Amino acid sequence: MNGPQDLGGQMGFGPVAPEPDEPLFHAEWEPRVLGLTLACGALGHWGIDESRHARESIPPADYLSFSYYRIWFTALCALLERHGEVSAEELLAGEALGPPRRAERCLAAERVPGVLSAGGPTERAVAAPAAFGVGDMVRARVMHPATHTRLPRYVRGCVGRIEAVHGGHVFPDASAHGLGEAPEWLYTVAFDGTALWGADAEPGLSVTVDAWEPYLERV
């Protein structure tokens, strides 16, 4: 979706403003949101693609004014409501008013090290051979799905070169919407700065994105 998350090339946000000796968290509630988000992920109702889609579905004015952990919190509440684990009434009341659905999958503290160090690899076998090889010139498709996608707007319609072929990976456009993993070949595509930004490109710039095969067409 052309949501507020798709920021590449937008202007007007001001300087980057790095903080010297930045703390990991800026308020005591932020680490709780990190921990709750990861712990609730273990319930298995959704994957990383659905959670990203929940974050980018936050209205743009809110998304751009929220701190990042508030974005996570807002999306987590939406996901828990969508999957029937928590109701809006419960969040207002601050107490449980109905039964859980998947309490048997509650992540126990002793399982945390194993779960975090295992992670969630996304590489999957794909039966069809890769359509593109290193060095092929491809165009990022012009596409504007209302659903989740990981092809940023700033590369759509632009021509780049396949720089690497990474095997099959879970396809976010399907996975975010409960349509299964539907793995597709994943490529790194390199674009010259001028292909993306024309005469306004800085000198000597190239930018890569990682793009699944359905995002690309041969030129």
Add this chain to the structure above:
Amino acid sequence: MPHDHHDDTEEMVARVRALETVLVEKGLVDPAAVDAIIETYSEKVGPKNGAAVVARAWVDAEFADWLARDATAAIHSLGFTGRQGEHMQAVFNTAGRHNVVVCTLCSCYPWATLGLPPVWYKAPPYRSRVVIEPRAVLAEFGTVVPEDIEIRVWDSTAELRYLVIPERPVGTEGLAEAELAALVTRDSMIGVVRELSV
């Protein structure tokens, strides 16, 4: 707060507490697991991991070659596995090219080697600008890259996570691997800093 969103602390404290209370009452979340997750990313996982990878690559040509070909296996061999480090790619700075990493679409970042991302990495100014004017962004970090050096920006749009391998500073021939690792900063492994000081 360093960024320009409104101060929502009191409201968020109450709302997050309410959510955690409901989840714990329903048996969906073990608060000790939340503590363990926070402890992992506060104390165990951080840029020291990435610095160890870089230092190893500097002293061990065979490891550097492995890192260039299969960063996932090379990095996992040092014990740095797990969330947001499942699939890794190492990108090496050279005399002619400087590498910078971003996630324009969210906040993808190599947790297993760098820990949690800083706020600026997740915020709109960096995400919007570094793909179109990286030299201007790097200058805000005090990094001036001469125009005859190419800049390559890696936008992390899939589950591949990028680690920049800075060049070994001159004058460090006599240093041991652990001493070299101490020179490697987080920002140099994101790519917003190019030169390491000795």
